Amino acid sequence: MTLTTTLHINFDGQAAAALAFYAEVFGGTVTAVPYGDTAEVPHQRDQIVWGEMVAPSGVHVMAYDIQRSLSYDRGTNPFYLALRGPDADEVRSAWEGLSQDAEILAPFGPSAFSPLYGKLVDRFGVVWIVDVIAPWNG
Structure with missing residues (x-):
């Protein structure tokens, strides 16, 4: 079995735009599921509950828009x-x-x-x- 690590970034309404930007930079493909496709958080219908960008070069980034019921703090230098x-x-x-x-x-x-x-x-x-x-x- 092969394990990998992938950065998962939490956003506050910008996940779709960020994934599209990274796809443009790296020539990747985006897969994104909006909250509207689930029953979980209907008031965030157009935001992303699960998303990723995978590029042929191997770059892989995951992202989602954190639920409004959770606190969100981008923090200072939480990761590079x-x-x-x-x-x-x-x-x-x-x-x-x-x-x-x-x-x-x-x-x-x-x-x-x-x-x-x-x-x-x-x-x-x-x-x-x-x-x-x-x-x-x-």
Whole structure:
């Protein structure tokens, strides 16, 4: 059996837009189930009860809109989503897509541990660290 881990992001009404954005950046496919297709939360009919974006490159993000009956706090640095790969062109393309309307925390460029590294907060408030995988020579 093979196990994987996938980032699951909780949103407050932005899950569909975030999944569509990530699909655009990574060339992925979105599957999303609105609350309206369930009897669970009728007052959130158009919001997402379960969703994911899967790209051919292997990038996989899950997301949903948290039920209004639960408290929602995006928090401060609750996680970073690390996007890493060996192909500099592929990593650079992902950075360029994610950086649309983003707050850049560390500009994309050489670092002490990677030929290319950057950190940003995307337009949905998700913190991404993006880098080219390189062997550590330290």
